[in-house]
Amino acid sequence: MEKVAFGEMNLIRKGAEASLFQARYHDLRVIVKMRLRKSYRIPELDSEIRARRTIREAQLMREARMAGVSIPALFSVDPVNAWIVMQYVEGARLKEYLESTSPQDGCRLCEALGCLIGRLHRRGVIHGDLTTSNMILSSGKIFFIDFGLGEFSQKIEERGVDLHLLRRALSSTHYKRAKQLFEAVLRGYTAEVGAETANEVKARVKSIERRGRYVSER
Amino acid sequence: MNSRLNPCSSAYRGKSNLICLGIESTAHTFGAAAASSDGRVLADVNDIYKPPTGSGIHPREASRHHGEVAPGVIRRCLREAKIKLGEIDLIAFSAGPGLGPALRTGATVARALAVWLNIPLVPVHHAIGHVEIGAFSSGARDPLVILVSGGHTAIIAYAARRWRIFGETEDITLGNLLDMFARSNGLPSPGGPAVEELAKSGRSFVHLPYVVKGNDVSYSGLLTAAEEKAKKGLPLPDVCFSLQEVAFAMLVEASERALAHTEKDEVLLVGGVAANERLKEMIGVIAAEHSAKFHVVERRYSGDCGAQIAWTGLLSFRGGVRVDVNKSFVKPKWRLDTVDIPWRK
Numbered sequence: 001m002e003k004v005a006f007g008e009m010n011l012i013r014k015g016a017e018a019s020l021f022q023a024r025y026h027d028l029r030v031i032v033k034m035r036l037r038k039s040y041r042i043p044e045l046d047s048e049i050r051a052r053r054t055i056r057e058a059q060l061m062r063e064a065r066m067a068g069v070s071i072p073a074l075f076s077v078d079p080v081n082a083w084i085v086m087q088y089v090e091g092a093r094l095k096e097y098l099e100s101t102s103p104q105d106g107c108r109l110c111e112a113l114g115c116l117i118g119r120l121h122r123r124g125v126i127h128g129d130l131t132t133s134n135m136i137l138s139s140g141k142i143f144f145i146d147f148g149l150g151e152f153s154q155k156i157e158e159r160g161v162d163l164h165l166l167r168r169a170l171s172s173t174h175y176k177r178a179k180q181l182f183e184a185v186l187r188g189y190t191a192e193v194g195a196e197t198a199n200e201v202k203a204r205v206k207s208i209e210r211r212g213r214y215v216s217e218r
Numbered sequence: 219m220n221s222r223l224n225p226c227s228s229a230y231r232g233k234s235n236l237i238c239l240g241i242e243s244t245a246h247t248f249g250a251a252a253a254s255s256d257g258r259v260l261a262d263v264n265d266i267y268k269p270p271t272g273s274g275i276h277p278r279e280a281s282r283h284h285g286e287v288a289p290g291v292i293r294r295c296l297r298e299a300k301i302k303l304g305e306i307d308l309i310a311f312s313a314g315p316g317l318g319p320a321l322r323t324g325a326t327v328a329r330a331l332a333v334w335l336n337i338p339l340v341p342v343h344h345a346i347g348h349v350e351i352g353a354f355s356s357g358a359r360d361p362l363v364i365l366v367s368g369g370h371t372a373i374i375a376y377a378a379r380r381w382r383i384f385g386e387t388e389d390i391t392l393g394n395l396l397d398m399f400a401r402s403n404g405l406p407s408p409g410g411p412a413v414e415e416l417a418k419s420g421r422s423f424v425h426l427p428y429v430v431k432g433n434d435v436s437y438s439g440l441l442t443a444a445e446e447k448a449k450k451g452l453p454l455p456d457v458c459f460s461l462q463e464v465a466f467a468m469l470v471e472a473s474e475r476a477l478a479h480t481e482k483d484e485v486l487l488v489g490g491v492a493a494n495e496r497l498k499e500m501i502g503v504i505a506a507e508h509s510a511k512f513h514v515v516e517r518r519y520s521g522d523c524g525a526q527i528a529w530t531g532l533l534s535f536r537g538g539v540r541v542d543v544n545k546s547f548v549k550p551k552w553r554l555d556t557v558d559i560p561w562r563k
Binding site: 017040041129130161173211 | 380387433475553554
């Protein structure tokens with residue numbers, strides 16, 4: 001494993017499972033994503049989860065790029081110490097942007113978003129945590145970040161869960177327009193994966209919702 | 219107690235301090251409690267149906283139990299609250315979600331009292347009751363709520379007249395998981411305390427599946443795996459220990475993610491499993507790391523109880539919620555994010 005000096009590291013975000021630092025790496029402005037030890041977990045469980053997710057995140061990002069989806073460029077990965085060095089992407093999180101922009105623009109963006117998710121799924125990449133906090137809008141392009149909970153799968157179930165999580169993220173965070181936004185996502189998704197697959201996935205999203213506690217229409 | 223949370227500043231029928239009798243009967247507990255709108259629980263009496271070891275709650279048996287104990291529980295509640303029936307201003311009841319037969323028993327008692335006394339009847343969503351009694355007893359104002367019970371496992375926060383769900387279980391609840399594991403290993407009901415006790419003497423960690431999907435968790439695979447490990451003859455304390463560690467870590471991870479996402483500065487843990495010391499410790503850690511104040515529902519109100527219904531009944535009534543007796547149907551299935559919350563800001 002290479003020895004790296006990151007220079008001065010500034011904590012910019014403390015996420016749930018990792019902390020993001022802004023740093024310099026070979027004269028590049030980078031993000032160092034560190035999966036810190038979680039003291040609430042026992043060490044056996046903790047190191048297993050951190051190593052596994054670090055490796056998988058890097059693999060998934062690489063695949064996402066191959067699928068033609070924008071991600072921060074990967075510079076270095078260390079599974080033992082559980083960190084990843086990646087490009088610093090300048091921009092706004094979709095979470096804030098969607099709240100500030102017009103309904104039309106929001107729908108347009110969500111349609112593009114659906115299309116990108118379709119690309120990921122076609123390539124067998126399940127993001128695993130599709131919330132609008134995990135998307136950055138940078139010069140008109142949507143960058144996906146945080147693949148830490150993702151997996152490789154072509155299964156309808158996993159694709160369904162992926163979209164279900166996004167639907168729920170939209171309805172809890174962007175509740176005023178959640179329905180239109182999610183419909184836009186599905187339009188883009190359908191255009192990308194085709195009606196046949198899209199219908200299967202959409203039906204699965206419905207059945208996953210019905211599995212929730214105390215849903216009245218079974 | 220919490221005078222700043224005083225729900226009824228406006229007078230009703232010339233009275234400024236209202237007394238609500240709350241009836242709880244969603245699952246194994248039949249409870250009656252009296253709460254007053256100056257922010258006090260006057261009495262909280264609960265009688266829990268205990269299924270025989272090795273079996274779960276039978277809805278019919280639970281409802282029979284509730285019917286049998288109801289008069290005694292209510293009488294004791296009034297005696298302890300030092301009030302007479304005529305002093306009650308409104309009746310609240312758990313209208314759902316829960317076991318149909320159990321709900322109907324409580325609702326029947328509540329309707330009868332409301333008609334007899336000619337006072338308003340207020341339906342309460344059981345889970346909202348857990349949340350409000352948690353906020354009441356801890357002083358939490360606008361928290362991220364982690365609701366863990368036999369009926370719910372959800373991570374929620376309030377916005378614009380609804381509790382919004384940020385994460386939840388995709389199959390069984392944390393309470394189910396512990397109960398079902400306990401049941402299949404001959405431990406007494408409720409399973410949570412039994413598993414917690416055994417886990418204390420567990421030493422070595424047994425590998426079990428850890429399933430987090432975004433902000434959601436899934437416990438059904440974990441239950442099967444833990445049952446298999448126990449069947450294979452691994453020491454039960456070790457399996458209990460590992461089951462708790464994995465199940466709780468999953469929930470805490472999802473909660474931490476929701477906390478980072480919502481940026482709330484308070485965390486409130488409510489529901490029956492909130493009594494678990496290890497879970498409290500783990501959630502306390504993430505709350506501290508995100509500089510959020512950590513609240514836990516008072517121990518005596520963590521499990522199902524009349525107080526959660528009585529107090530939430532008062533809040534709801536202030537918000538204008540009430541129901542005609544002839545329309546007061548119970549709702550065995552009732553999503554908590556569909557409940558209109560007119561009383562919170």
